[in-house]
Amino acid sequence: MKKLGIILISHVSEIADGLPKLLTQVAQDVSFTSAGGTDTNDVGTSMEKILTAINNNDAAELLAFYDIGSAKMNLELAIEMTDKQVHLYDTALVEGAYTAATLIQADVPLADIEKQLAPLKIK
Amino acid sequence: MKKLGIILISHVSEIADGLPKLLTQVAQDVSFTSAGGTDTNDVGTSMEKILTAINNNDAAELLAFYDIGSAKMNLELAIEMTDKQVHLYDTALVEGAYTAATLIQADVPLADIEKQLAPLKIK
Amino acid sequence: MLTVENTQKWLNNFYQKIEEHKDYLSELDTPIGDGDHGNNMMRGMVGVKESMARLQNPDLQALFKAIAMGLISKVGGASGPLYGTAFLEMAKKCTETQAAADLILVGLAGIKKRGGATEGDKTMVDVWSPVAHSSQLTTEVIAAAVAATKDMQAKKGRASYLGERSIGHLDPGAVSSGYLFTALIETEGIL
Amino acid sequence: MLTVENTQKWLNNFYQKIEEHKDYLSELDTPIGDGDHGNNMMRGMVGVKESMARLQNPDLQALFKAIAMGLISKVGGASGPLYGTAFLEMAKKCTETQAAADLILVGLAGIKKRGGATEGDKTMVDVWSPVAHSSQLTTEVIAAAVAATKDMQAKKGRASYLGERSIGHLDPGAVSSGYLFTALIETEGIL
Ligand SMILES: Nc1ncnc2c1ncn2[C@@H]1O[C@H](COP(=O)(O)OP(=O)(O)O)[C@@H](O)[C@H]1O
Ligand SMILES: Nc1ncnc2c1ncn2[C@@H]1O[C@H](COP(=O)(O)OP(=O)(O)O)[C@@H](O)[C@H]1O
Ligand SMILES: [Mg+2]
Numbered sequence: 001m002k003k004l005g006i007i008l009i010s011h012v013s014e015i016a017d018g019l020p021k022l023l024t025q026v027a028q029d030v031s032f033t034s035a036g037g038t039d040t041n042d043v044g045t046s047m048e049k050i051l052t053a054i055n056n057n058d059a060a061e062l063l064a065f066y067d068i069g070s071a072k073m074n075l076e077l078a079i080e081m082t083d084k085q086v087h088l089y090d091t092a093l094v095e096g097a098y099t100a101a102t103l104i105q106a107d108v109p110l111a112d113i114e115k116q117l118a119p120l121k122i123k
Numbered sequence: 124m125k126k127l128g129i130i131l132i133s134h135v136s137e138i139a140d141g142l143p144k145l146l147t148q149v150a151q152d153v154s155f156t157s158a159g160g161t162d163t164n165d166v167g168t169s170m171e172k173i174l175t176a177i178n179n180n181d182a183a184e185l186l187a188f189y190d191i192g193s194a195k196m197n198l199e200l201a202i203e204m205t206d207k208q209v210h211l212y213d214t215a216l217v218e219g220a221y222t223a224a225t226l227i228q229a230d231v232p233l234a235d236i237e238k239q240l241a242p243l244k245i246k
Numbered sequence: 247m248l249t250v251e252n253t254q255k256w257l258n259n260f261y262q263k264i265e266e267h268k269d270y271l272s273e274l275d276t277p278i279g280d281g282d283h284g285n286n287m288m289r290g291m292v293g294v295k296e297s298m299a300r301l302q303n304p305d306l307q308a309l310f311k312a313i314a315m316g317l318i319s320k321v322g323g324a325s326g327p328l329y330g331t332a333f334l335e336m337a338k339k340c341t342e343t344q345a346a347a348d349l350i351l352v353g354l355a356g357i358k359k360r361g362g363a364t365e366g367d368k369t370m371v372d373v374w375s376p377v378a379h380s381s382q383l384t385t386e387v388i389a390a391a392v393a394a395t396k397d398m399q400a401k402k403g404r405a406s407y408l409g410e411r412s413i414g415h416l417d418p419g420a421v422s423s424g425y426l427f428t429a430l431i432e433t434e435g436i437l
Numbered sequence: 438m439l440t441v442e443n444t445q446k447w448l449n450n451f452y453q454k455i456e457e458h459k460d461y462l463s464e465l466d467t468p469i470g471d472g473d474h475g476n477n478m479m480r481g482m483v484g485v486k487e488s489m490a491r492l493q494n495p496d497l498q499a500l501f502k503a504i505a506m507g508l509i510s511k512v513g514g515a516s517g518p519l520y521g522t523a524f525l526e527m528a529k530k531c532t533e534t535q536a537a538a539d540l541i542l543v544g545l546a547g548i549k550k551r552g553g554a555t556e557g558d559k560t561m562v563d564v565w566s567p568v569a570h571s572s573q574l575t576t577e578v579i580a581a582a583v584a585a586t587k588d589m590q591a592k593k594g595r596a597s598y599l600g601e602r603s604i605g606h607l608d609p610g611a612v613s614s615g616y617l618f619t620a621l622i623e624t625e626g627i628l
């Protein structure tokens with residue numbers, strides 16, 4: 001298992017839960033956990049679900065990707081409530097997570113991963 | 124129903140099918156169709172599924188968003204095989220589609236939508 | 247001066263206003279958002295009520311925390327972490343001062359930190375800020391602040407995607423914040 | 438000179454090579470891709486076989502189209518539209534010339550158009566291009582072209598995300614293209 005894990009936050013549970021399918025293909029040894037939808041599985045996000053995704057991830061240091069603004073706010077709240085180190089990226093959700101997953105699998109150091117994520121920052 | 128529709132292409136069917144949930148919230152009158160996964164629903168894309176998504180969309184003029192490279196190739200093949208006008212954008216999938224959906228719903232002309240999509244081009 | 251008792255009354259009054267205006271808030275959120283602000287706030291206030299009901303002889307800090315967690319866990323949209331952070335900040339500050347003006351000010355700072363919005367961005371900040379900075383809080387101050395969001399162009403949140411087209415609509419979070427502070431004025435003994 | 442008969446033989450031979458090396462192709466695709474190139478090509482070649490079997494007395498153009506559609510509908514990955522476009526372009530051209538060299542050249546142009554890759558980007562183009570431009574196609578030409586992809590840095594496809602780290606691995610699509618052209622050499626009467 002790699003030292004860095006990835007968490008995926010989306011307003012829609014199908015998107016959050018579907019993403020690991022795409023990412024596992026290129027990153028078999030990376031732990032992916034996701035949080036999608038509200039606590040009643042409506043469109044939205046849930047701080048508790050995000051916290052669970054953080055805690056359930058096998059890695060102690062996480063890269064976090066989200067879809068739109070309010071997801072980021074709940075993500076930040078969750079980050080304040082965990083002991084794990086979580087790096088939050090304002091990149092494109094799918095493309096940012098794909099890039100990060102590929103690079104973590106190849107043991108690229110975080111600083112270099114962040115360099116490659118920089119041009120994907122769009123929010 | 125709006126004049127412009129949106130098609131969503133992903134390697135994963137859950138992502139492609141989940142996206143309209145996010146988008147319909149801000150764009151009730153936009154037609155969304157999606158194509159995710161291969162013809163056997165594995166991770167990948169299917170030219171036929173994309174063609175079906177194009178044909179099943181209620182609009183005659185479409186904005187197309189995809190996740191990664193090979194989806195674009197199948198999308199281009201499908202575009203060559205349809206009579207509908209399809210505009211393909213190399214933007215972030217989720218964020219590009221969200222922006223376009225919001226603007227189509229507000230009757231923003233395509234040229235202005237494209238201006239707002241330009242900074243989201245990341246591939 | 248905020249006490250456990252009048253804060254509970256304040257939030258119960260806010261609950262009623264949200265219940266009454268739920269559909270209106272969601273309507274406001276439709277042209278410039280995703281049409282759920284009323285439902286979000288209603289779910290949030292049900293969460294707050296439940297959260298408050300679970301408390302046994304709370305102090306003010308525990309009460310504020312319960313309010314915050316009720317909003318954070320139940321809203322599901324941007325207004326959840328925003329209102330939630332405001333009440334979390336009040337919880338932190340209320341051991342030091344219980345003056346409404348002071349607590350609204352730290353709440354405002356929390357909202358600004360959480361959402362990155364500033365005055366004029368057409369968000370709830372545009373109600374919290376004038377309220378926090380008014381020498382005397384009146385319904386006129388609130389009404390003017392809410393109304394002023396109509397002509398603003400949104401710079402944050404879903405409405406910001408619409409650019410100039412966001413002008414001409416009241417901001418839903420500003421309107422719900424207006425209810426919060428109206429409820430505060432109406433609660434005896436706070437101001 | 439390509440005919441309906443020898444083209445069918447060529448593709449059947451390619452099918453066998455894919456079947457034989459399926460696991461190797463997927464292994465090559467693992468460190469610099471998603472590990473499915475062998476399975477993708479196998480599915481594609483099953484598609485080609487089925488597609489060819491459905492034809493009744495086809496001309497060369499119909500045969501090339503059937504090959505293309507078999508690949509396009511069954512592969513599911515980048516190599517599907519790429520190989521598919523190559524054969525679609527051959528279908529367009531083959532009424533004018535049936536020389537293998539000419540058809541490989543239009544196939545190459547199709548791959549370049551579809552994927553936007555050029556020589557040196559560490560893709561199947563790096564086999565198609567030397568093959569198309571060789572005065573005499575030999576197994577040495579193919580082997581050298583395939584081997585040369587090892588030291589290249591990927592600029593297109595999934596491997597490109599790895600930047601310099603893509604160096605030191607053979608490109609899976611280059612290897613499968615090597616099989617395609619080896620099968621061509623082995624088919625009597627084409628060259
Ligand atoms: N970044 C932000 N900063 C401050 N307030 C914001 C921000 N984003 C949204 N808001 C407020 O939240 C309101 C929308 O809340 P709501 O509809 O519940 O959330 P969502 O947009 O996630 O559906 C807006 O009207 C605005 O007042
Ligand atoms: N843009 C491109 N142009 C040319 N060839 C490409 C391109 N992208 C990928 N390829 C080729 O496709 C091969 C990968 O095929 P495959 O594994 O079947 O698809 P995928 O990457 O979608 O899983 C690569 O090894 C490379 O030769
Ligand atoms: Mg809303």
Ligand SMILES: [Mg+2]
Binds near residue numbers: 322323324
């Ligand atoms: Mg919402």
Ligand SMILES: [Mg+2]
Binds near residue numbers: 466470471472514
């Ligand atoms: Mg592959």
Ligand SMILES: [Mg+2]
Binds near residue numbers: 515
């Ligand atoms: Mg693949």
